[in-house]
Amino acid sequence: MIPTMSASHDLEEGTALTPKFDANGLVTAVVSDVASGEVLMVAHMNAEALAKTMASGEAWYFSRSRAKLWKKGETSGHVQRVVEIRIDCDQDAVWLRVEQHGPGACHTGRRSCFYRTVPLGQTGAVKLEFADDKTFDPNKVYGKT
Amino acid sequence: MIPTMSASHDLEEGTALTPKFDANGLVTAVVSDVASGEVLMVAHMNAEALAKTMASGEAWYFSRSRAKLWKKGETSGHVQRVVEIRIDCDQDAVWLRVEQHGPGACHTGRRSCFYRTVPLGQTGAVKLEFADDKTFDPNKVYGKT
Numbered sequence: 001m002i003p004t005m006s007a008s009h010d011l012e013e014g015t016a017l018t019p020k021f022d023a024n025g026l027v028t029a030v031v032s033d034v035a036s037g038e039v040l041m042v043a044h045m046n047a048e049a050l051a052k053t054m055a056s057g058e059a060w061y062f063s064r065s066r067a068k069l070w071k072k073g074e075t076s077g078h079v080q081r082v083v084e085i086r087i088d089c090d091q092d093a094v095w096l097r098v099e100q101h102g103p104g105a106c107h108t109g110r111r112s113c114f115y116r117t118v119p120l121g122q123t124g125a126v127k128l129e130f131a132d133d134k135t136f137d138p139n140k141v142y143g144k145t
Numbered sequence: 146m147i148p149t150m151s152a153s154h155d156l157e158e159g160t161a162l163t164p165k166f167d168a169n170g171l172v173t174a175v176v177s178d179v180a181s182g183e184v185l186m187v188a189h190m191n192a193e194a195l196a197k198t199m200a201s202g203e204a205w206y207f208s209r210s211r212a213k214l215w216k217k218g219e220t221s222g223h224v225q226r227v228v229e230i231r232i233d234c235d236q237d238a239v240w241l242r243v244e245q246h247g248p249g250a251c252h253t254g255r256r257s258c259f260y261r262t263v264p265l266g267q268t269g270a271v272k273l274e275f276a277d278d279k280t281f282d283p284n285k286v287y288g289k290t
Binding site for chain 2 (some may be wrong): 054
């Protein structure tokens, strides 16, 4: 079908930024450490979060659970300086390569949210394994009492 | 509220694999090249795709547009050997570190789906920039005529 192919071609091979926001107005944001390549977190962006990130060079997201815009590091001070933003073929996901300030990105007190491995090739009950230690005390950083 | 804190604690600090599938039964899968750290693609997995990936060590996903399970490389031969699976703090995203077989992961003919950069610090109309060249002819690989 020519119209569809053409629209798909523009989306994939064009230079216009036309994010394909989902029914909730969000795209997926994958965030990796620019130096190590480690994936630090996966979050979501609405149009405003993407625009603020592009304008400021610091990462902003949209929290689905709190239904609000937030700047990474606004509570912890652990801001993310964005070195590069990439967008994928169908423009429903962005990849942020960042310099992570402070000891970590994860609210549990680790550098990355992906601190557990899922074993491969096992049958039956599966046990996650911890790959990363905590790098900070989340209660202190996020002010829980 | 103690029950909530406890549930959250188990999810984040426990060793049980309890993926938090969304309303469509999916978790987000971020896929990176184990050698370079490059993010190759973002896809989705239902419980069956995750189980098949864990069991076989090759990546399976669930296509939202086609509403079906698919094995990466089933058409192109560009399979992904999974070296490690990690799961994030709230268990709604997995990170696959893979060996990408063949010249690329993207159906447009590139190594990565994230072949365009989004400029930072600009005002007004924004123009995407191509960062990666094609590594294969998608028409030949995917059999379009």
